[in-house]
Amino acid sequence: MFDKLHRFHPRSLDLLKDYSRARFVADLGAGFTVGVVALPLALAFAIASGVKPEQGVFTAIIAGFLISALGGSSVQIGGPAGAFIVIIYGIQQRYGLGNLLIATILAGGLLLAMGALKLGVLVRYIPVSIVIGFTNGIAILIGLSQLKDFLGLQIDKMPADFFSQLAVLSEHWREVQPWAPLVGSACVLIVVLWPKTYAMDRAAQGFKPKLRRWMSQLPGTVIALAAATAATYLLHLPLDTIGSRFGGIPQGLPSFALPDFSWSSAQMLLIPTITIALLGAIESLLCARVADKLTELKRHDPNQELMAQGIANIVTPFFGGIPATGTIARTVTNVRAGANSPVAGMVHALCLLIIILVAAPLAAHIPLAALAGILLVVAWNMGDWHEFARLRHFSLPYRTILLGTFVLTVVFDLTVAVEVGLVLACVFFIYRMSTLFKVEPMELPYVAPAITRSSKVYQLYGSLFFGAVGKVENLASVLGVQHHTLVLDAQMLISMDSSGLDALQQLQSTLERQGQKLILCGLNEQPASLIQRGGLAEALGAKGIYPDLSDWLLSQMQITTPKPL
Template sequence: MIPQRFTPKLYTLLREGYGVSSLKADAMAGLTVAIVALPLAMALGIASGATPEQGLLTAIVAGFFISALGGSRVQIGGPTGAFVVIIAGVIAQYGFDGLALATLLAGVILIVAGYAQLGQIIRYIPHPVITGFTAGIAVIIASSQVRDFLGLPIDEVPAEIIPKWAAYFAAFNAIDPWAVGVGAGSLFTILLLRRFAPRAPGYLIAVLLSALFVAATHAPVETIGTKFGEVESALPSLSPPAWDFEKLASVTPAAFTIAFLAGIEALLSAVVADGMTGYRHRPNQELVGQGVANLASALFGGLPATGAIARTAANVKAGGRTPVAGIIHSALLMAIVYFFSGSMTSIPLASLAAILFVVAWGMSEHRQFVHLLKLPSSDRAVMLLTFLLTVFVDLTAAIGVGVTIASLLFMKHMSDSVSVTPQGGLVADALDNEQEDTTQRTELPPGVEVFRITGPLFFGVSNALVDTLHDIGQKPEAMIIRMKQVPYIDASGAKSIREMIKVCRDDGIKVVLSSPRKQPLGLLKKAGVFENGDDVVCAPSYDRAIEIAQDIVEQRAPNPFAETG
């Protein structure tokens, strides 16, 4: 029997019962999302260096499988802004067949990641990295639309951000007022509707009004028809990419990038949906569903896809209850393409650019960006570094460096929080919850020294113990190491303990480990810390450690193996 965490939400919900009221709610939500997705899919397809048909095809095919096989009740999938830069780069370097091959491989990677139970990976991506990354993508998307919005006569726009803007500035004297007027009108319409009629499909209304204006006035602006020709009205059909092992190897890095972005954005979107609905998604099944969706999209000639936060939120707000809403959204898009594709050729590119400006602004998370600028310098540095690398280098480097720097800073903070301190007397220890009688004795027995370790003992602080040991003055006969506040120890920490024991053995000092927890004690045993017999003794409590230390000093040390259980 397949575990529930690998069962699509659709199957579970249908098995529990699906009534007419749920169908009505899902149908209305599916219609709403289809209206939102229609212009957005075309705009993202064009921005990615592909065609509007491929953007729509991705929303239809991938959107169906993400809803049918995913782990979320309300996730809506399709092309998203996060992929724009990656897709454009892969198409420019390897052609569309190379992109399709990378998308196929990314689908396989996502399926493997799901069954490897990597669905919780989102927890380990620091928030400053995600914020800097999405803000950087927003800048790139907005920059890519300046040509169409202003109607600049540039045949080939450079991919890199600095040459791109250099080309824009060089062509600013040829701004097309018609394109600016259409784009500004579309932008104004979207913002006005968001302010006064938030439930209205602002993207679709803006596109329809601009298309009607251009058709009525014969305005000389670039449209989908003038740039891409007729939009095909055919139903999706299989068109697997041509491939060979050399091309497969060359697109593998891009495939991992696509898989990573798809997984991260899908899980982020699912988490947002959980917060809006109160339900919980199945992260591992969500990755599997995303993987199948990308496989299918590539086989039908589409683009990489993932969960779309804005469309998922629109689905929830429109009353979507189950994955059926996403399936209906996909079916309606297919019907629109089949019956009304001829009308799409009149849509101005400047209007689609206005839509992507709004999408970029939403992706920028400007409030979070400003908020993080007020936080500690380490968080600011990670966010700004990720942002700058995303804009000026590439997305893969931004994520890799951002996560690495954030991890190193985290380890530094953890190292700073770990203390290895000498304890010069018997004092009450609230952290250990051990009620020690401070009136019984105010000093340690002669010849006994005590150190307390507080915090995880890992490679970032593994030398602190030996360094502290070297700093003590007169060498004791017995050394107690209090470990109750050590929740975790790694191989480097175990090595540090062994080195400390060796130093003590060379100096004739016996070591007593007081109150070690289960994980540190188990690792120390595996590391061979107790192999040398009477070099080290393990005591179950601090009181017992004092007794053992006194016995050692008085040359009456107990059998070291009697206390190590």
């Protein structure tokens, strides 16, 4: 049994065999770059999730280090993710922080088991329409949840569901504090307009191009956060800050602590656990696939990646951390900064730790409106909004699945959206496959008239499965009293399931009661094996199955041809 489990073998063990000083220098620079980028995002994701800001940073440090050290990707960066904001907020509001930590640990165990059982490849079978639908839905919910701090509204606690949030925001829209949207909008503009390294001509010479290239090395999110913090502190702007709402963040990591656990709580957390595990698996493996396209390094191992994600989510909650997964924005930053091994991800975690140890008191002055502005940009970048404009070019099933998943994610939750999306995808797939199966009549003009008058021949195309059996069941009713034989040419029949076998057995029984006979010709290997094992071959008899239609025709011509006197 255990030899079928996936071997635990982190990618870092392979990449470090020929590790050089030049590669270390590149990873060191990339790691510090991503660490600086990760700080404002970790703070923003935690606050938006309804937990303390330091919990996001602790997650980025601990989970980020473990995912890079133990994962199956060369350059993926792990930590708190924007996609989890809505999920964490809903679980924390409904079940409390302690149960959120327990659900994260249980989800980590589920992820670890999925990787060990080699189920990582199954995530790739989720249709892209479902992924786009729930990603855009989550982006809408993230953006909506940030309007409170972006506008400076004095709302004690935002509800978790979409319509309740709209109702609360509509009740307080007259309470907008002018400085909050001003600072938030300035942060949005800085993040959007700040020079990007990937959009530059590196060969251009001159002072301005060199200055832009130098400026692009500084992340726009960090510039926006630093400028907003300095303005709030120096100008004494009347804004909510991390210090005024949370009392700042501690210097150093928290101590190990066991969450309160009870079996009754674990039983209630089945759906939250599955939700965290499912979203974590999808996000991490999608992120790893994006990283594979951006680098020439060896492709990721999905099962090892899930095992690393599982271990990280098991360990992090014991230090107060929240769910973690692979993060696309930080992974792309890591690749573009020159990373070539998991060392960059480990350096990113150590960089965050150094920042916490040295500069934690400064975080108390960060305005929440600035973090809300940064998250609005994150939400916008998360969504594939152009897909809505392109929907008219796709089929009705694709549009239905994408829009259905999107609406259900916004109105209900991710789990319901993915479940319904998968059901719709299966239904449309079954319908599509059933339309590909065809039963077409064949004309045999070159044989004796006696054969064509007494026999009716049909050719089967495609796969005969439970969704297409109706096309076979009605064949008995199309035979006239003058027809003694129904011949099915199965040369183009690719496969057949047990429902298809049952349909043929019912057809044979019906024809036998009517005094008619069923003949099968040209069976391929899989249908022939199933017919033999299912007993239909025995019921048809020796003269009920022929290797080819021509063999049956030859046998009939021998019967109908008069013998010479």
